[in-house]
Structure formats: structure tokens, C-alpha cells
Amino acid sequence: MLDVQDLHTHYGRAHILQGISLQVAPGEVLVLLGRNGAGKSTTLKSLIGLVRPTAGRIRFGTEYITGHEPHAIARAGLGYVPEERRIFTDLTVMENLEVGRLPPRPGLPAWTPERLFALFPNLGEMRTRLGGRMSGGEQQMLAIARTLMGNPRLILLDEPSEGLAPIIVEQMAHAITAMKRQGVTILLAEQNLHFATNIADRAAAIERGRIVWTGTIPALHADPALRDTLFGA
Amino acid sequence: MLSTLLVQLLTGLSGASSLFLVSAGLTVIFGVTRVVNFSHGSLYMLGAYTGWSILSRLPREPLPFILGVLLTVAALALLGALLERLLLRRIYAAPELLQLLFTFGVVLVVQDATQAIWGPNDLPLPRGRWLRSFVEIGDARVPLYDLILIAIGPAVLAALWLLLTRTRWGTLIRAATQDREMVAALGVDQKRLFTSVFALGAGLAGLAGALSLPDGSANLQMDLSIITDAFVVVVVGGLGSVPGAFLASILIGVLQAFGIVVLPQATLVLVFVIMAAVLVVRPNGLLGRPQAIRENPASTTLIRPAEPALRWLGLAALILAAAAPLFVGPFLLSVLTEMAVAMLFAAALHFMMGPGGMASFGHAAWFGLGAYAAALAVKGLALPMTAGLLIAPLLAGTAAALFGWFVVRLSGVYLAMLTLAFAQIVWAVMFQAVDLTGGDNGILGVWPAQWATDRLVFYWLTLALCTAATLVLRTILYAPFGYALRGARDSELRAAAIGLDATRLRHAAFTIAGAAAGLAGSLAAFSKGSVFPGFIAISRSVDALLMVLLGGVQSMAGPIVGAIAYTGLFDLLLLATDQWRAVLGLSIIVLVLAFPQGIAGTAHRLWLRGKEA
């Protein structure tokens, strides 16, 4: 569904992504694992078009989206939930959802606020609350719900568990699994190994802007040396 | 007594309505696109002219009037959308200062185009009887039209509010005002949003322009006179906030109406004091939010002393400049004098703008203050020229120190808009204080002292003073003060960590720059033999900016080269055509489109690329 070939991205003169290649199959959850500063967020931003890759190709479905504008990429069916959540703090929950709304896609049931509130019950109880008046966990849920309103075929989630209390992280894992069951393909960037391996099917490890390992979650668990190089001190 | 008060209040409120219509568009456009749109005043002016063309052909009855106004609104909305799609769209990524400059280029072009289409004369609208009627309130007679205007302000506010909160389009606008990148990542095409926002803003400006006709006329001054007030309103209300713009319009409108009765000369100063007071208490305006800090591209470049080769070149140029008058005629001599003055003027702006990181859009204020100080010293107080040349930088520096205390606490657009507003206020004070300054007629007969009346001697004097002052600026720049100033510009936090007080450094730089510009102004006064409000006009501030940008901010040589090149080109332009506004405006537009990162920034990037290759 998503095929990334040899993606390079620069910030100014700093060469951040140095040839990222990865594939995401329809219906799967792929987790991009890596330390702080490894290039996870930059990868997702390059995919959605917020930063312009300097080389490489991105195919989404049958379409090449390399270098396209973010809005065009989003309309093609790629959803993006940023690490900082970027909730519209002056807008209510319902208005935040409205900003994310895009026409339904053939073959997929359209997301409605009601369906989203079933997925994130907390949100349903605060429809008129301003985004700025919500807790970090609620904002994270709203950020995901807002992106789902665009009926994406694939959603890019940047560290959804970051800075959240363990119980909220658990809820988040449930919601993401439920999303997956409803047919959304997911590319997840994470540092939280436990959270990630609970919900992902496959993992890709990123280090200093390069994919250094790809495999299934059991394979990852079976390789403690790899886990140490990725997350050890 | 009470009834006069009431009438004055109502006059103020009706003025506030027009101001709000213009400011609301400006603030919404800024909120979404982050462009400070100078040309918004031009749309207001075009609204008045278009409205005049339509309304003067219609019967003078209420219904045709309403219809004609609505037609004007539609025409201006279309024009605004066109302006956005053809021009402004291309500069969204450019640095703020270039955006401001770019839209000023549009202002110049529109001025000449308007004059070409509608002629130079004011166009008053013949008013039907209903437009001249009064309403009795108690024992006061209030013009009916004032009451209509007063009602339109809140009505438009309510309509805008409904639009912004009850429609998807409005929700998108509010979201984009906060985080337009995120809005794009959610699948919203910003370009269409921006175009529609421009259309809305231009329509409102057109509405205000058309509605201004019954109380005045369509004239060529209305673009810049409204935009200054609108800038003040938008800043006081908080950039991007429509309700803030409404509150601030009322505040400023009522204040102006009462000021004119109580103390006409002090009104503008009062407006400024109010604005300063609001911003000291609430740095983001009444209802504004903190602005995200944009990286200042000028600030990423180092300023280094000139290479030895360049120094020799400078010395050679100076000797040549000193010897030149022996070979050239009187016209070229006056051009050379102008160049010397321009060099100091530009170097002063560069001083605060490059190393200080404060891009002023009102640098002419200090130039003009210096010129008027010198002129008044010799004409009013009968002091010798040398005293005038001494008083000018002192007075300009003192004024800069007073105003600077407040302005150096701001940055970016706020700083640019406030320096502009301040310069406009100085302009208006000089324009209005007829007893002291002769108003529009200026002060004539400001001639140099006996020993310097010879054009040649005066040129040498100017060259010597300007070169000396520029060298002083340069010396300060490479003294510890200059390095500290640049350190504070590049990182206020880091500067604070090593014990530098960024605000005080900036304040000192601002004051020095003001004094230097004041000296330049006084020399210009003696050279021309007269002083006019034009010395403080926005276009003169823009001249200085163009000189600095033309030469580049990276080095001290930049503003000097820029000043000489610009003065030469501009004088040629004046000789060649009387459509200099259109030509200058078009040149600005083309330059910014060609070098969206600034000429210097582009050169710098090319240089980097060359080094990498």
C-alpha cells in the first residue's frame, strides 16, 4: 500500500534521512522504532509532505506522491497525527473534527463523530470543550479522531504514547487496535517498545536516518542484541 | 454641552465603523496568511473610486445607493482574489520585511494606476437629500448617515462572527489562523482558503471605501492615511483578532473624535500613547495571542570587517568622491550631495536592522525630525548652521531614545508596524502644526552658513560629515558593543546567560541609529534649502529599506553601495518619467519575486552553494 524507496531529507544543509526504504501492506500495523533523534518524525513529515524530501520515491496505492503538497497527499488518503498533536486550541472538539473532515472513500465506511466517540468515549463527553482546555491524553485522542475524520486509508501516528499516563497509554493501545480492525492501515513511530510491540505486526528499526533492521515482532523479541543497540544505554 | 459631547461621541463611533471594516479585513488576512498587507489601504481607496464611478451614475435614492455599494463590494472582492492569485500568493514564504516591501510596491503601482484612470483631482459624490438629513436626539442634530455608519460596524462584526463560528469555512479560517500547516496536513488546500480570505478582506475594504464617499471624497491620499490607522488598530486589538479590531477601532475612533475638539495637535500623539500603553500592558494587543517567532533570515549571517582590498577600494572611492565636483556640473553635484546623505541614512538603518535585528519601516521619522530640528534652529531661533547640525542628531537621538524604550521590546511585524505608525504620526504632526512648520508649505530658506553657501564647499562638508558618521557607526559595530548586539540578536537567551541585557543593547542601537539619521536629515535640509513633510513620508522610509536590501545586510559596505546605486537609479528614473511610482513599485515587485529571500540572502545562498561545489 505504501512503498518508500531510498528517501533522503535535508534540513538546510543537515542530511537527516539518508536513504529510507520501507513498505507497509494493507491492513497491517508497522512500527518504526528508534531513539530520540533517529529520524522517525522526519520520516513521517516527509511522507505527508510537510518537509520536502530531496531524493527518493514514495508510492501510495498506485500513485506516486513524492513532492506533492500536504493537502493533496492527505486527500489521497494518507492521514497524519503529529507528535506535538497540534490540536486547534481555540476550537471545540466538534470543530476540531470538522477541520479534519474529508469526503468518504469508496469501499470504506465513513468515520462520523458518533463512530469516533464510540472509539474514544472520553471525547463524546466533551464535544463543546475547547481544545486548549483538554488534558494531554484527551488531546492525543482528539488528534487521532480528527485525522480519522478524513477517512484515511493509511494513518501515520507519531509517538501517540509519548508523555501519557500508563492507563491512558493502555486506552490508546485499545483504540489503535480497534482502528486497525476497522480497516485502517497504520504506520506508527515509537520509542515505547512495550506499547509498540503490543499493537504492531512488524517493526522497522531506524538509526541516524537509516533503516537498520526490518522484521516481525516475534523476531524482534528473539533478538535481544538488536533491542540493546536500539534502546540500550 | 452634553449634546456637543453626544455629537462628538457619535462622530467618533461612525469613524470607528469605517476603521473597523478596514481593520477587520487586514487582521483576518494577517491571521491566516501572516502577510502584513500594506496594499489593504489601496483596496480601500479603490473601493472609494469604484464606488464613485458606480454611485455617481445611479439615482440618488437609498435603494440604488445600497445596490451600488454592494456592487462595489463584489468588484473589490474579485479584485482582492485576483491580487492574491497573481501576486501575493508568491511571497508567502518570504521574510516578513520583504512581504511588507512587496505590498508597498503594490501600493505605489495602484496609486499611479488610480491617477491614470480617475485623474488627480478629488472626486466628491453628489449626495441625495436623504444623505444630508439629520436626526434630532434631545437638542442635538445628528447626521442620519453617521447613525447608519454606527450601525454598520456592529452589524458587520456580528456577520463576521457568524461566518467565523457557524460555517465550515469560518472554522477552517480560525484553525488556519492558529496552525495553517496542520490544516494543510488535514487535506485543506490553503491556496483556496487564502484566496477566499483575501476576497473577504478586500470586499470589506471596498465596503469601507464606498461608505466613506458621502462624508468625503475619493482621493489619492486615502490609501496611506487609512492604512496607518488600521495598523494601529490591528496592533492594539491583537493581530488576527476580529473582536480585538472592533474594540480597538472604537477606542481609537472615539479618541480621535474627542481629541479634535479638545486638543487637535495632540490627537495623534494621544493615539500613539494609548497604543504604547496597551502594548506595554498587553504585548500582543487587547485580544491577541503570542506570535510564533519566525526566524529572521538576516540574522543568520555574520557581519565581518571588510577585507583589506575592499578598504583600499573604499578609500579610493572616497578620494574620487571628494575630487569629483571639480569635474562635474551643478546637477551632478547635487546628486553627489544626495548620495552622501543617503549613505549615512542607509548606514543608520543598517546599523539597527543588520546587527540589531530591528527592521524599521519608519526610519524617515528620525531623518525628518533632524531636518525639522535644523530648520527650526536656524529659522525659528536664528542659530548658526553648525548649531543646527548639532541639534538635529541630538533631538532625533533623544526622540529615538524615548520612542525606542518601548519599541525595542517588540520584534518582527510589530516593530515594523509601530515604527511605521510612529513615522506617520511625526509626519502628521509636522503637517498639522502649521504655525510652527508651515504645514504642507514647509519651511523655506534653510540655507547653509555664509562660509558654506558655495555648493562645492557644502558638498565637501556633507561628504566629510556623512563619511565620518558612517565610520563612527562602523567603529561601534566592530567594538565590543557591536558584537554584543549581534549576540543578543542571534540568541536573546544565550546573550542573557552571559550577562548581556538584550533590551538595553537594542535600545542603545536604536538611539544611535536615530541620531545618525537625524544628522543625515539636517544635511538634506541645508542642501535643499527647505524642509517639507515629505521628508518623513513612508516612501522615504522605504527608500532606506531598499538601499539596505539592495546592498545587502551582511556587511557595512552593503548600505553604502546600496545608497549610491539607489540614489543614482532613482534620479535617473525621475528624469526619465513622471510615472516613477509605478516604475519603482513594479521594480520592487519584480525584485521580491525574483529574490524571495532578499537579494543579499540569495547571493549568500549562491555563495554557499558555490563553496560546496
Ligand SMILES: Nc1ncnc2c1ncn2[C@@H]1O[C@H](COP(=O)(O)OP(=O)(O)O)[C@@H](O)[C@H]1O
Ligand atoms: N526543523 C528541524 N531543523 C533542523 N534539524 C531538525 C529539525 N527537526 C529535526 N531535526 C533534527 O533531525 C534529526 C531527526 O529528528 P526527528 O526526526 O525529530 O527524530 P525522532 O522523531 O526520531 O526523535 C535530529 O537530529 C533533529 O535534531
Ligand SMILES: [Mg+2]
Ligand atoms: Mg519524533
